[in-house]
Amino acid sequence: MLFTGEAGIGKQTTAMNFAMAVHCQTPGPMADNVSFSGTKHIDPCGACRPCRKIASGNHPDIHCVAPSGAYIRIDAIRGLCEAISLRPTEGEMRVALIADAHLMNAEAGNALLKALEEPPGKTVFILTAPQAADILPTIVSRCRQIRFSPIPEDRLIEYLIDDAGLLQQDACAIARLAGGSIGAALALSGNREIIEHRKQVIDNMEMIFRGPRGSDLQWAETLAADREKALLYLEIMKSWLRDLAVFPVSPDRIVNSDDRSRISEKAGRLEKKQLLEKLDAIWQTERSLQCNARPRLAMEALFMKLAK
Numbered sequence: 001m002l003f004t005g006e007a008g009i010g011k012q013t014t015a016m017n018f019a020m021a022v023h024c025q026t027p028g029p030m031a032d033n034v035s036f037s038g039t040k041h042i043d044p045c046g047a048c049r050p051c052r053k054i055a056s057g058n059h060p061d062i063h064c065v066a067p068s069g070a071y072i073r074i075d076a077i078r079g080l081c082e083a084i085s086l087r088p089t090e091g092e093m094r095v096a097l098i099a100d101a102h103l104m105n106a107e108a109g110n111a112l113l114k115a116l117e118e119p120p121g122k123t124v125f126i127l128t129a130p131q132a133a134d135i136l137p138t139i140v141s142r143c144r145q146i147r148f149s150p151i152p153e154d155r156l157i158e159y160l161i162d163d164a165g166l167l168q169q170d171a172c173a174i175a176r177l178a179g180g181s182i183g184a185a186l187a188l189s190g191n192r193e194i195i196e197h198r199k200q201v202i203d204n205m206e207m208i209f210r211g212p213r214g215s216d217l218q219w220a221e222t223l224a225a226d227r228e229k230a231l232l233y234l235e236i237m238k239s240w241l242r243d244l245a246v247f248p249v250s251p252d253r254i255v256n257s258d259d260r261s262r263i264s265e266k267a268g269r270l271e272k273k274q275l276l277e278k279l280d281a282i283w284q285t286e287r288s289l290q291c292n293a294r295p296r297l298a299m300e301a302l303f304m305k306l307a308k
């Protein structure tokens with residue numbers, strides 16, 4: 001199976017739940033549980049021995065491979081293939097999870113392809129990636145693709161209030177910034193600084209639009225020191241640019257609704273083409289940061305593009 005969708009949307013959580021559901025000794029009743037999409041599902045208990053072993057990463061029949069550094073290398077895939085060539089030790093079924101499969105280098109991808117062409121018995125492969133286009137087509141054609149949609153904003157707000165204990169107003173702001181990703185929402189809710197600095201980030205970006213200044217380079221350096229923070233700030237920048245594009249057509253759908261008067265003032269000033277170019281520059285920067293590009297260079301290049 002190939003699970004595709006944005007980061008933090010629940011692909012790996014679902015993969016682990018699947019592994020648990022396969023091995024759980026006391027699963028919940030099947031018929032009474034209805035999932036998000038309305039289909040029946042098996043609820044693993046999360047408490048029995050196999051469930052606990054899977055949760056702690058110690059189940060001998062669950063094999064996980066993830067990138068080390070920027071890539072998944074051939075050694076990791078070889079190790080996986082070796083492990084699954086043996087009989088399953090505890091359970092009936094083995095699960096081979098390859099997280100961020102788009103980061104396999106060509107050698108690793110080809111090694112995996114061989115395993116998929118002649119799969120060992122009783123083994124389910126689960127690959128996760130942002131989109132199928134990022135993976136070798138020969139691999140994709142051997143997978144059943146399951147697309148993960150962003151979580152609707154109202155469900156995310158509900159979750160942040162009920163399960164993460166957030167106040168209504170914070171939950172709303174975070175849900176908007178998280179763009180349907182529960183992982184992003186949780187990362188944001190643990191980071192008050194980001195929420196409180198949202199206006200500052202937007203102010204700084206507005207200044208950059210007016211032309212390059214010395215202090216922008218300093219800001220680039222500060223952001224570059226913390227990759228995770230840089231990615232969140234880029235998310236805030238995107239939400240602002242998106243608002244500028246959305247406002248003229250549907251003003252009630254803006255994300256930064258507490259900054260409405262400024263958005264209405266700025267919305268007409270940038271042409272659509274310019275807005276899209278700036279958004280595109282941010283997307284590219286996100287990608288290069290995720291691929292371990294040198295953060296400072298990436299941020300400086302972005303600021304130059306934003307200032308154009």
Ligand SMILES: [Zn+2]
Pocket residue numbers: 023024025026027044045046047048049050051052
């Ligand atoms: Zn269980």
